[in-house]
Amino acid sequence: MNTSISTNRFTLRLLNDTDASECYLSWFEDKMSKQYIAYSSSSISSLKDYINSKNTASDCILWGIFFKGEHIGNIKYEPINLQSGQATMGILIGEPTWRGKGVAAEVIAATANCLKEQLSISEIILGVDANNIPAIKSYEKLGFRTFDNKGQGIYMRWSLS
Secondary structure (H helix, E strand, O other): OOOEEEOOOOEEEEOOHHHOOHHHHHHHHOHHHHHHOOOOOOOHHHHHHHHHHHHHOOOOEEEEEEEOOEEEEEEEEEEEEOOOOEEEEEEEEOOHHHOOOOHHHHHHHHHHHHHHHHHOOOEEEEEEEOOOHHHHHHHHHHOOEEEEEEOOEEEEEEEOO
């Protein structure tokens, strides 16, 4: 599996515990991020533990999104089910100045291609808050389609085949 992917603007690489920084930690206090993410961390130590736990999980890939060396977000696939060819995705654009600039679309397309080519993943699934309209529109442009709607949560899938 590729540990690093390059897109037009970004470098994605597997996170390691040295990426746990005050800047990364601040993303969990950001008002916009807090609305839509399930994970939160309150210390560098717990952030390092989180990164290490994802790196040792056999069904998870956690890539950091970097622009000219600056860590601006993460994309995670967990669980990855090789038997069914499905991967569940989550993305966080942590740096507020990068939101709404097409980061998610560029990064999702590149990682989906990598998962398809290297792991034979044929479908990506995600959950998104029903109020996160910009994210939903971005996912739909990529090819995701809603398959379930549970109140505040919308579940979408993208067939890669």
